Amino acid sequence: MDLLKKLEQCEARFKEVSELVQSPDLVKDQKKYKDTMREHGYLSGVCELYDEYKKVLSGIEDAKILITEEDDVDMKEMAREELHQLEERLPQLEEEIKLKLIPPDPLDEKNIILEIRSAAGGDEASLFVRDLWEMYCHLAERKGWKTETMEAQETEVGGFNKIVTNISGKFVYGTLRWESGVHRVQRVPQTESQGRLQTSTATVAVLPEADEVDIQINPNDVRVDVMRAGGPGGQCVNTTDSAVRLTHIPTGLVVIQQDQKSQIKNKEKAWQVLRARLFDLEQSKKDAERSAARKSMVGNGDRSEKIRTYNYPQDRVTDHRINYSAHNLPSFMMGNMDDMINALNVYAKEEQLKADITEMGAQ
Template identity: 55%
Template sequence: MFTQLDDLVEKFNVISEQISQPEIIADQDKWKKLMKEHSDLRDIVEKYQEYKNTLQSIDEALSMLNENLDDDFKELVKEELAEHKKRVEPLKDEIKLLLLPKDPNDDKDIIVEIRGGAGGDEAALFAADLYRMYTMYAERNRWKTELMSLNENGIGGFKEVVFMIKGQGAYSKLKYESGVHRVQRIPTTESGGRIHTSTVTVAILPEAEEVDVELNMNDVRVDVFRSSGNGGQSVNTTDSAVRVTHVPTGLVVSCQDGKSQLKNKDKALTVLRARLYEMEQEKKNAEQAAEKKSQVGTGDRSERIRTYNFPQGRVTDHRVGLTLHRLDQILNGDIEEIISTLTTVDQTEKLKQVTNG
């Protein structure tokens, strides 16, 4: 491990010199690539330096204890020594986590697909709640959101909503949200006060660049049609809505949110590319050994991952056994505690696999 760390420090130092060279700065593509590498290495280099400084402080403290010191000063040195020793193992664990292979999608922007499942209108209403939750979480992180397509049910609910979140680390934070979200609450239309259970499916797709997916436009059928809104609202008089069909896989994406046919086509192709990329990723994941998969990071859309119970004001994530009694704040975008818990559990599992492997 330490040989690897020394190599990374050397690489970091070389890149640090390169990014200040005029000829490198002049080549913006190369400079941006090196800056990205520099940024990726900084955390582990700084953590390794902290580890080495701690070991050095231990050596210095041990050396001082061999000298003739007065009792008070000796006690002070012993306290410092104990503190430094306490830091060694946690620092080693932090370094091991930083050395874990990084998910290549972590820095990507994402496409979020939310669909009402079992429960009809109640499921559609909760799909709208989740859309609001994720957009408010994006605001907290200063990320940008862009609506791709929306299918409303006429009473404020969403049968389906697809939107993009653009921002540093969006996929790394939200990748564990894929799966079935279950809601338990009394619908406003329920006169008997009975609790209904409904489900909503969430899919988090990393945005796929053209280099990630080779999309042959000869395989894509593009149809245009007149977009329609609820009760005749927002109905365009031109054929601005676009439906793209990927013939080899049968994947279909429709976009009718914007008034520009060209923009709707671009949005539809962006979603299509992300879905094709996800299919490719799933195929690779299926080829991995079952024990190498994380219970948190499977991203299986059919898996029930979380329950939102309104009568009890609680949210439970079933994968990690986390229950929080602050439903209102969570639906207002305060989901950082859930996300950080899922991330920690996933990293710990991966660390065990590396250690045991």
């Protein structure tokens, strides 16, 4: 990859986009406006690094000339020190630029629908679902994101068989996109009198929230049923037909929403979840097509893939995709998981960069 050539192209494009954002006509097309502003922000960051890169290269050249031509001993020594600092900075800067040159995924800015379900482990698995949900809620609170529970299937022991939450804010999907998969916990359950260690699992799905412009659904493809809401054990908890079930006939996807007393609100939320699931299905197909030529080592977010283990006796959480471990598990479960999230995102970008370079070499 010719780094300077690529940076020059970005700088030229930044000038073009900077002129585009000044146009009063741009706001008339909201999608084009959002896309243009996103590109402008991305290119602005690239150009900042490019400016520093040019200064470092120029500084190295000037320092070498000074060392060669300057007679003053003190000046030579200062030039050597500066050269040493700049030559140390150069490879670091080049790595930062290479990662920055990977364009951000437009999905990264989207809000998400977070689905957590119990898998293996019975009551203990349902308690683990609650722990994971609270962990993500703590993270959201720290980042200033808004959370809204859309569906919750509570268990008698105080856990959840399933909980669905909408999380909205800045860069939510870009932060949590690699959380999808099977999460495993190893600990002694509260109900275990013998003190035996148990392994339980829960699945996490991070779905980018889809607008109507993102996914077109033919209303004729969706069967809408209304019914009375049911609670744990199947008993009726509502005397009106407020629960809504949407069935997407072409895919067989079914969404049931009954948390709200209003049928209208339940229907709105059900459509919101259905759009997200269909959008996720569409994106998964595209990812599968791309993965024939390129597959990230971070994984594909498949919810059948075991990604992380929370080991309570050893006070350790390990992400198996990047072999990254963190200690102080209680702090991690309080949402202090930024280091792991950042490590996952950096690793994903590095793998994408390697794949891009390989593809460029093959062309």
